[in-house]
Amino acid sequence: MNIRGRNKVSPEFNMSSMTDIVFLLLIFFMLTSTMVTTNALDLVLPKAKGKTDSNKNISVSINKDLEFFIDKDKVQEADLEARLLALFSNQEDKALILRAEEGVPIEKAVNVLDIANRNQIKVVLAVRPK
Numbered sequence: 428m429n430i431r432g433r434n435k436v437s438p439e440f441n442m443s444s445m446t447d448i449v450f451l452l453l454i455f456f457m458l459t460s461t462m463v464t465t466n467a468l469d470l471v472l473p474k475a476k477g478k479t480d481s482n483k484n485i486s487v488s489i490n491k492d493l494e495f496f497i498d499k500d501k502v503q504e505a506d507l508e509a510r511l512l513a514l515f516s517n518q519e520d521k522a523l524i525l526r527a528e529e530g531v532p533i534e535k536a537v538n539v540l541d542i543a544n545r546n547q548i549k550v551v552l553a554v555r556p557k
Contacts, residue, residue, distance in 0.1 A: 484551070485514050486524040487539050489531050504535075508542045521548040 488496040495502045515521050523543050527536045543550045
C-alpha cells in the first residue's frame with residue numbers, strides 16, 4: 428500500500444479567485460468614479476413647451492449692448508442687486524427668469540446668477556425652443 432501519496436499536500440497556489448476579486452474591485456471603482464461630479468450651478472431649465480406663471484416671476488434681461496432690464500425697466504448693473512432684493516422682499520416663492528441674448532459674455536450672466544445664489548433666489552434660464 429502506498430500511504431505516502433494520500434497525505435501529500437500540493438504546494439501550488441491557485442490565483443484565479445484572487446484575480447476575480449481584483450477585477451470586480453477594479454470595475455466597481457471605475458464605475459463609481461465616473462459618477463462623481465464637480466460643483467456646478469443649480470439651474471432649473473424650462474421645458475420648451477412648458478409655461479411659467481409669469482405673475483410670480485421677475486425677469487432679468489441682458490441684451491447685446493450689455494444693458495440690464497428688470498421686466499421692462501432699464502437698470503444699471505451696480506443697482507441690480509438692490510432692486511432685486513426690493514422686488515423679492517415680499518414674495519414667498521422667489522423665482523428669477525434670466526434672459527441673456529445670444530452673444531452676451533458669460534460673465535454678465537454669472538453675475539446675475541451669483542446675486543440670486545447669495546440671496547437664495549431660484550433661477551430659471553430662458554431658452555428659445557429649437
